[in-house]
Amino acid sequence: MKEILVSGALALFFSLxxxxxxxxxxxxxxxxxxxxxxxxxxxxxxxxxxxxGGIIIIFSVILAYLIAHLVTGNDITVSVLLVLxxxxxxxxxxxxxDYMKISRQNSRGISGKQKIIxxxxxxSIFGYLGLQFADSDGLTPLSLQLSTVRDTSLTLGxxxxxxxxxxxxxxxxxxxxxxxxxxxxxxxxxxMAFLAFVLxxxxxxxxxxxxxxxxxxxxxxxxxxxxxxxxxxxxxxxxGFLWWNAxxxxxxxxxxxxxxxxxxxxxxxxxxxxxxxxxxxxGLFVIITLSVALQVAYFRITGGKRLFKMAPLQHxxxxxGWGEVTIVxxxxxxxxxxxxxxxxxxxxxxxxx
Numbered sequence: 213m214k215e216i217l218v219s220g221a222l223a224l225f226f227s228l229x230x231x232x233x234x235x236x237x238x239x240x241x242x243x244x245x246x247x248x249x250x251x252x253x254x255x256x257x258x259x260x261x262x263x264x265g266g267i268i269i270i271f272s273v274i275l276a277y278l279i280a281h282l283v284t285g286n287d288i289t290v291s292v293l294l295v296l297x298x299x300x301x302x303x304x305x306x307x308x309x310d311y312m313k314i315s316r317q318n319s320r321g322i323s324g325k326q327k328i329i330x331x332x333x334x335x336s337i338f339g340y341l342g343l344q345f346a347d348s349d350g351l352t353p354l355s356l357q358l359s360t361v362r363d364t365s366l367t368l369g370x371x372x373x374x375x376x377x378x379x380x381x382x383x384x385x386x387x388x389x390x391x392x393x394x395x396x397x398x399x400x401x402x403x404m405a406f407l408a409f410v411l412x413x414x415x416x417x418x419x420x421x422x423x424x425x426x427x428x429x430x431x432x433x434x435x436x437x438x439x440x441x442x443x444x445x446x447x448x449x450x451x452g453f454l455w456w457n458a459x460x461x462x463x464x465x466x467x468x469x470x471x472x473x474x475x476x477x478x479x480x481x482x483x484x485x486x487x488x489x490x491x492x493x494x495g496l497f498v499i500i501t502l503s504v505a506l507q508v509a510y511f512r513i514t515g516g517k518r519l520f521k522m523a524p525l526q527h528x529x530x531x532x533g534w535g536e537v538t539i540v541x542x543x544x545x546x547x548x549x550x551x552x553x554x555x556x557x558x559x560x561x562x563x564x565x
Contacts, residue, residue: 215284215437216410220444223276227452230268235456235463238262243314261461264310265453266469270303272449273476277442289435290345291353292442294338295479301334302385302475306467321467331382331471338479339377343370349422351434359485361561362431377482384490385474387497390504390524392470395459397526397540399450401496401547402473406447408493408551409480412558413440416484419562429565433485446476459537489558495550496543500524 239262274296281288308330309321321327342354356373357363368376392398416436419429433439450473456462465473474497481490491498503525510519520528529539 213414215280215286215441216414216444218283219276219280219441220410220448221276222279223272223445223448224452225448226272226275227268227449228455229452230272231265231453231456231463234265234268235262238264238463261464263314263464263466264307264468265457265463265465266303266306266467266472269446269449269453269465269469270299270472272452273299273442273445276445276448280441280445286438289438291342291435291483292438294342294353295439295442295476295483297341298334298338298381298475298479299472301337302331302381303468303472305330305334306389306469306471310466310468327467328382331385331475332378334475335378335381335478336374338381339374340370342377342482343373347434349432351432353434353483355485357485358487359482360488361486361558363485376487377478380482380487380490381475381478383501384478384494384497385471387494387501388474388477389467389470391497391500391526392465393524394526394530394536394540394543395461396454396457397543398470398473398497399454399457399465400540400544401494402477403447403450403454404544404547404551405477405493406443406450406480408555409443409477409484410440410447411555412484412486412489413437413443415558415562429562431485434483436484439480439483442476443480446473459540486558489554492550492554492557495553496547499546500526503528 243262243264277292277296278288305327309327312321339354343352343356346352354373354377355363356367356369358366358368358376388398388402391401413436416431416433417440419431420436421430421432453465453469457465477494478490481487481493501524503520504523507519507523510517521531522528526539526543530536
């Protein structure tokens with residue numbers, strides 16, 4: 213438990229005080245956000261705001277996690293190393309996209325196809341390696357079983373697991389990316405989701421099947437406590453970044469941050485064996501992603517009509533006249549209720565046995 217507190221506190225410290233240094237460095241090089249002409253007109257005032265803030269989020273998490281292990285003397289686990297590898301890989305894909313936008317001075321970075329290929333490749337490697345590295349109990353970082361709030365009896369097989377993980381990671385990282393359209397929106401929602409994973413990891417550790425006295429309702433998860441330590445680092449890092457990312461934002465996380473955070477959420481969920489629980493825990497990301505899918509489908513079916521004034525959903529409410537802060541706060545409420553629902557489902561299943 214001490215390690216969780218140290219990891220979260222250090223990540224908060226590094227992010228809170230490291231972000232202004234990154235802002236100055238990016239501003240000196242002119243690495244500012246380019247705003248789409250077809251977006252809400254109110255966003256044009258944000259043109260030139262430093263982007264690629266995801267760099268400090270990733271850096272703070274890794275540094276805090278390593279120092280926490282150095283302080284406590286606990287071993288670094290393979291489950292966390294794989295998730296961090298996924299985060300860095302997706303962060304690099306996002307960095308390429310952000311850098312291309314800045315260098316070209318337009319809103320087009322790498323192509324959508326290239327971005328998807330990068331996401332799928334990183335997720336597939338994570339999925340395959342996650343089925344290796346069994347511990348003394350035979351547990352691997354990822355499971356061959358499909359998991360809801362715990363592993364089910366449905367065995368997928370290696371190929372199906374890799375495909376499923378690739379889909380889950382790609383969908384989640386793109387969901388966070390779509391949500392990152394208003395100051396602090398994706399960052400605040402991510403904090404809540406990561407805190408939920410801290411609680412889940414601690415609970416799984418306390419009810420682990422590896423204990424000498426384990427009940428029939430125990431959890432067979434390889435490294436639950438260390439995954440909670442990692443989730444705490446992400447929660448702390450995002451909280452520190454939110455201080456500077458809240459409206460009016462001094463810096464944006466960019467695709468560097470949104471793809472990395474989405475990968476972290478999906479990677480931790482898969483490693484904690486709560487894959488489908490990611491739907492309620494990341495309910496806001498799901499809703500916003502669905503708004504884009506519905507907009508596209510409705511546009512094609514009706515021959516050019518729009519279901520929303522603009523997608524993703526947050527921009528629809530902007531065009532209705534809602535203030536940015538109002539939208540963010542109300543969407544945070546939705547995110548909090550979604551997280552509460554997810555934790556409720558997790559605990560209810562354990563109580564039901």
